[in-house]
Amino acid sequence: GAGVSQSPSNKVTEKGKDVELRCDPISGHTALYWYRQSLGQGLEFLIYFQGNSAPDKSGLPSDRFSAERTGGSVSTLTIQRTQQEDSAVYLCASSGRETYEQYFGPGTRLTVT
Amino acid sequence: AQKVTQAQTEISVVEKEDVTLDCVYETRDTTYYLFWYKQPPSGELVFLIRRNSFDEQNEISGRYSWNFQKSTSSFNFTITASQVVDSAVYFCALSEIFQGGKLIFGQGTELSVKP
Numbered sequence A: 001g002a003g004v005s006q007s008p009s010n011k012v013t014e015k016g017k018d019v020e021l022r023c024d025p026i027s028g029h030t031a032l033y034w035y036r037q038s039l040g041q042g043l044e045f046l047i048y049f050q051g052n053s054a055p056d057k058s059g060l061p062s063d064r065f066s067a068e069r070t071g072g073s074v075s076t077l078t079i080q081r082t083q084q085e086d087s088a089v090y091l092c093a094s095s096g097r098e099t100y101e102q103y104f105g106p107g108t109r110l111t112v113t
Numbered sequence B: 001a002q003k004v005t006q007a008q009t010e011i012s013v014v015e016k017e018d019v020t021l022d023c024v025y026e027t028r029d030t031t032y033y034l035f036w037y038k039q040p041p042s043g044e045l046v047f048l049i050r051r052n053s054f055d056e057q058n059e060i061s062g063r064y065s066w067n068f069q070k071s072t073s074s075f076n077f078t079i080t081a082s083q084v085v086d087s088a089v090y091f092c093a094l095s096e097i098f099q100g101g102k103l104i105f106g107q108g109t110e111l112s113v114k115p
Helices: none
Strands: A005-009 A010-013 A018-025 A031-038 A040-052 A066-071 A076-081 A090-093 A108-112 B003-006 B011-014 B018-022 B024-026 B034-039 B044-051 B058-060 B062-070 B074-078 B088-096 B101-107 B109-114
Touching: A005 A090, A010 A018, A010 B062, A018 A090, A018 A108, A031 A076, A040 A076, A076 A090, B003 B088, B003 B101, B011 B018, B018 B109, B024 B062, B024 B074, B034 B074, B044 B058, B044 B062, B074 B088
Parallel strands: A010 A108, B011 B109
Antiparallel strands: A005 A018, A018 A076, A031 A040, A031 A090, A066 A076, A090 A108, B003 B024, B018 B074, B034 B044, B034 B088, B058 B062, B062 B074, B088 B101, B088 B109
């Protein structure tokens, strides 16, 4: 079946602009995760959604970052007033309930100029 | 606090050599999962294996094998008879069950297999 998809694959934006990154998880997966991969910080957890439970936002680096998941499926990660340090690859993953095996999408490469 | 350490930043081998990638983890939980992911040059993270904390049996899948030792908090990954296609960055990760399954990654080991 189809894997996790993310869009756009690349995004270049000017400092101070807002951006939205989209993730479509594997159909039927109840858990959805966002991570960020950058040269200096490696792979970092950002936020986690499980079903209808309140999301775990403990990894979001600042209040400029937010995410939502509509209808228990598609998720959007929003970064407001982007800064150059936000430049990274943003990865989305999903997993089935209690399997904890996370399958990753191809990522969105964000460049803030 | 939870932490994953992959001390080997880069490894270079010649094709057909065996290679072991080290992973050491720290956690206070007794229930957790350990993972290995492969990130080839294309960039997508590929799931390789999940091991739970109650199962210390070693696992073999083709040329890949994993050695989990709770006594040393290690979960090492061996590739036997390496091939050029094995060239990638390999990440070890820890997931604590009661933290919702979020992954704590090591810094990764870049493996280069030369023909």
